[in-house]
Amino acid sequence: MKERLKAPELRFPGFTDDWEERKLGELSNIVGGGTPSTSNPEYWDGDIDWYAPAEIGEQSYVSKSKKTITELGLKKSSARILPVGTVLFTSRAGIGNTAILAKEATTNQGFQSIVPGQNKLDSYFIFSRTNELKRYGEVTGAGSTFVEVSGKQMSKMSIMVPELSEQQKIGSFFKQLDDTIALHQRKLDLLKEQKTGYLQKMFPKNGAKVPELRFAGFADDWEERKLESFTLLITKQTGFDYSATIKPALVNKSEGNVYPFIQNKNFSGFKINMNTDFYIPIEVANKFPRITLDQPSLLVTISGNIGNVGLYNSDEKAFVGGAVGICKLNNLIEGEFILYELESDFGQRQFKRSTKSSSHANITVEMIKNIDILIPKNELEQKKIGSFFKQLDDTIALHQRKLDLLKEQKKGFLQKMFV
Incomplete structure (x- = not known):
């Protein structure tokens, strides 16, 4: 023993x-x-x-x-x-x-x-x-x-x-560490609450043509358009047998000449998590150019957790799974603006309205095309709104990383400071 x-x-x-x-x-x-x-x-x-x-x-x-x-x-x-x-x-x-x-x-x-x-x-x-x-x-x-x-x-x-004095020293150390973690958690929660509040106030609601809160210098009504009018293409995986064509081709890690494979489960909190375990060889992906990302694209989950959205804006190409719709954006709209509008209560209501008209727990390409969008006539207002929320999200992500690091540090100290 x-x-x-x-x-x-x-x-x-x-x-x-x-x-x-x-x-x-x-x-x-x-x-x-x-x-x-x-x-x-x-x-x-x-x-x-x-x-x-x-x-x-x-x-x-x-x-x-x-x-x-x-x-x-x-x-x-x-x-x-x-x-x-x-x-x-x-x-x-x-x-x-x-x-x-x-x-x-x-x-x-x-x-x-x-x-x-x-x-x-x-x-x-x-x-x-x-x-x-x-x-x-x-x-x-x-x-x-x-x-x-x-x-x-x-x-x-x-x-x-150990003896009591060493116990007290260790206890005091972990109390201070726990207090710091709790402080960062409160800051993070407050930032998330602030973002929720801004999403409610900076996009129109209840049939209004303007939001409750605007940047100075903008007064025109927003105009209603269909999502399709801001895209070059709206599509999803179709026309092949996923199990026979894609699944066998996936590899567990990047070995060169591969694209990351984005699935429904890569979406979390209106973000695309690119830390994927699955990649697809370029030669397989190139057979399906409509579902290979090569330009700014809005991605929408179309089954399961419907209406989760993320903006893919990377120079690197990626391949998209079957439960995700792809909206390849044109230059008439700011990608970050449309992302946050669809995250707002107004945007999420559009998805709920679409699913109510369907007997299935998913949404089709046609439904995505017909989603209503309210957009400022001035492109600068779009940019300001998108930039504001991007900065807020970056701050939230920074606090989340600090919090995660503190928790990891605590885990390490727990392993090393006790027998």
């Missing part, structure tokens, strides 16, 4: 002692919860917070529950007052969600909460090991028909721990 490591790979300066293997029950009290009778109103709506598992998992600290109980409800149930610093741990139907109590509270019976022993266990240190606690709970509780881990089972969990 492989001997457990006695110290983590990465440590703070000044700490050299081996970590010790202990049982979780030696370092903390594991406390269950309870529910007062719901038929007695005297037990409810009191001053004592009472948590249910569904409230746990989104934030590190919790301080206000959705429901509360009274002192009488506490006495008449198996619920127990848990002190500040308790790590709430959901023990059934979603085992392993955790949060730290910022204010004393109680829970229902769906918890086996960890009350750290004084001078034995740091709250944020054990909270940072949520993944280990979750794995243990899931494996241990998997034996019964109703998947649940008991307090007795949680107490038996083996865990490697």
